[in-house]
Amino acid sequence: MNHFLQQLVAPLDTVLFTFGSDEVSWAELLGFVTGALGVWLTVRARIWNFPVGLANNVFFFVLFWTAKLYADAVLQIVYFALGAHGWWQWLHGGARRSRRTAAHAGRGMLIGVLIFIVPATWALTVVLRHADDIAPFWDALTTALSLGAQWLLNLKLFENWYFWMAADVVYIPLYFVKSLYLTGIVYVVFLGLCVLGIRAWRRQETSPPRTAVAEAAPAGAL
Numbered sequence: 001m002n003h004f005l006q007q008l009v010a011p012l013d014t015v016l017f018t019f020g021s022d023e024v025s026w027a028e029l030l031g032f033v034t035g036a037l038g039v040w041l042t043v044r045a046r047i048w049n050f051p052v053g054l055a056n057n058v059f060f061f062v063l064f065w066t067a068k069l070y071a072d073a074v075l076q077i078v079y080f081a082l083g084a085h086g087w088w089q090w091l092h093g094g095a096r097r098s099r100r101t102a103a104h105a106g107r108g109m110l111i112g113v114l115i116f117i118v119p120a121t122w123a124l125t126v127v128l129r130h131a132d133d134i135a136p137f138w139d140a141l142t143t144a145l146s147l148g149a150q151w152l153l154n155l156k157l158f159e160n161w162y163f164w165m166a167a168d169v170v171y172i173p174l175y176f177v178k179s180l181y182l183t184g185i186v187y188v189v190f191l192g193l194c195v196l197g198i199r200a201w202r203r204q205e206t207s208p209p210r211t212a213v214a215e216a217a218p219a220g221a222l
Contacts, residue, residue: 027066031059032186039190042153043197045102045204050087054080067180070131075143079150086154093155102201105157113148113163120144138174142167158201165194 034056041049057080064073093100105113124140133139149163168191175184 025063025066027059027062028180028182031056031063032182034059035186036189036193039193039197043193043200045156045201047087047090050083050090053083054087057083063180063183067178069133069178072139078147082147082150082154086150089154090156100156102156102158102204105152105155105159109152109155109157110159113152117141117144117148120147135174135177138170142170142174145170158198158205161194161198161201165191168194 034052038049038052038056041052057076061073061076061080064070064076090100092098121137121140121144124143125136128136128139145163145167149160149167152160152163168187171187172184172191175181175187
């Protein structure tokens with residue numbers, strides 16, 4: 001199985017250029033591009049963030065697998081499944097299978113996500129220690145935060161941005177320590193886009209729906 005995967009990912013593992021001590025492959029470069037594009041589409045609340053995000057999971061799976069970060073690679077499979085779920089939710093998760101609209105998470109939802117993060121971090125730390133991960137606790141914490149953020153994003157809940165920001169603050173130095181400098185830089189971009197996302201989603205929240213504007217406008221005004 002390992003030999004088969006190595007053959008499958010070999011084309012994307014081709015080194016394009018060197019960035020510091022990081023040999024940047026197709027997988028890392030395409031991960032950079034799809035990652036930034038996916039977050040930008042999320043900022044704009046566009047459903048295309050999900051297919052782009054699925055492509056990003058594939059590229060990061062290749063990147064981490066070839067870097068022998070097997071735990072990080074396997075987690076991309078989990079993110080892929082969550083991304084597929086989120087795509088369906090945004091399309092059919094509303095009333096009567098309509099498109100889901102943005103909303104705020106209730107107190108119960110937020111408490112549930114936080115309760116999930118604590119034991120998930122502990123369990124993943126144990127697993128990653130056995131996998132000889134170089135930073136088991138921090139990898140586990142960022143993974144748990146990301147899973148919580150993705151769940152909130154799947155439900156189109158505003159608070160997803162705060163969990164992504166918390167994860168990004170840890171991810172940035174973590175990837176630099178792992179000598180994945182381009183990936184570390186893209187997470188700096190992600191952090192900035194999260195700030196834009198909060199502002200953009202707030203503007204949408206305070207803007208009246210287009211249908212409401214149309215109904216309020218005098219005949220012939222639009």
